[in-house]
Structure formats: structure tokens, C-alpha cells
Amino acid sequence: MDKIIHVVAAVIAKDGKFLCAQRCNTKYLAYKWEFPGGKVEQGEQLNEALIREIKEELGCSILIKYHLLTTEHHYDFGIINIDAFFCELVDESPKCLEHNEIRWLEAKELPALDWAEADLPVVSFLLK
Numbered sequence: 286m287d288k289i290i291h292v293v294a295a296v297i298a299k300d301g302k303f304l305c306a307q308r309c310n311t312k313y314l315a316y317k318w319e320f321p322g323g324k325v326e327q328g329e330q331l332n333e334a335l336i337r338e339i340k341e342e343l344g345c346s347i348l349i350k351y352h353l354l355t356t357e358h359h360y361d362f363g364i365i366n367i368d369a370f371f372c373e374l375v376d377e378s379p380k381c382l383e384h385n386e387i388r389w390l391e392a393k394e395l396p397a398l399d400w401a402e403a404d405l406p407v408v409s410f411l412l413k
């Protein structure tokens with residue numbers, strides 16, 4: 286059976302918009318859109334992992350407000366389990382350090398992007 290890969294993702298909100306990030310030309314899910322974050326390392330708490338990943342990917346600090354939802358998706362490369370958290374920025378602006386592109390979008394604009402499939406429940410949640 287496939288191993289479950291635990292991932293944390295930040296839904297960063299500012300002025301009624303959400304930060305969306307497009308993956309680079311990666312091995313898996315190239316150019317798909319996602320919420321920034323990444324794999325939880327062994328022994329790490331979810332909040333620690335998310336703060337670390339956001340610092341690495343966007344060069345900024347976040348305040349984790351609350352857990353939004355957990356989604357699980359079976360890709361051909363494995364099972365991804367994502368815990369998505371509603372977050373706000375502390376002070377600095379996010380910088381596009383590891384993605385192809387980052388965009389601030391309103392909820393109604395989200396469905397037009399080509400999302401990683403595991404993110405579709407998060408997008409639906411934000412549209413409600």
C-alpha cells in the first residue's frame with residue numbers, strides 16, 4: 286500500500302484575497318496551483334512545519350489562525366494528506382522564492398486556476 290505523505294498548507298488571507306502559488310517545472314504536479322506549504326518532517330508539529338515552509342518558500346512569517354480542513358488525495362505517485370490552515374501575514378510581504386508565480390486572488394477567482402487535485406476541496410471550502 287502507498288505511504289501517506291503528510292503535507293501542511295497555508296491559506297494566507299489579506300484584504301479579502303488569498304495567496305495562490307504555482308508550482309515550477311517539478312517532477313510531480315508541474316505548473317499546478319497550490320497553497321504554499323510542504324511536507325511535515327519527522328518529529329515536527331504541524332504548525333512548526335508550516336511556519337518553516339512559508340519562511341523557505343515566501344521569505345515571510347505567518348500567524349496561524351485556525352485549522353480549515355484536511356483533504357486526502359491518491360495521486361499516481363502516492364497519497365497526499367493535506368492539513369490546510371487559515372493564516373495571516375505578520376509584517377513582511379511574501380516573495381516568490383520557490384514558485385513559478387504567486388498571485389493574490391479573491392475566492393470567486395480561484396476556480397479558474399489549474400489546481401493540484403488535492404486542493405479542490407480547499408477551493409470549494411473558500412467559495413462557500
Ligand SMILES: Nc1nc2c([nH]c(=O)n2[C@H]2C[C@H](O)[C@@H](COP(=O)(O)OP(=O)(O)OP(=O)(O)O)O2)c(=O)[nH]1
Nearest residue numbers: 292294313314319320321322323324365401403404
Ligand atoms: N505545499 C503544497 N503541496 C501540495 C498541495 N497540494 C498538493 O497536492 N501538494 C503536493 C505536492 C507535493 O507532492 C506535496 C508537497 O510537498 P513539497 O511541496 O515539499 O513537495 P515537492 O515535490 O515540491 O518537494 P520534494 O518532493 O522535491 O521534496 O504535496 C498544496 O496545496 N500545497
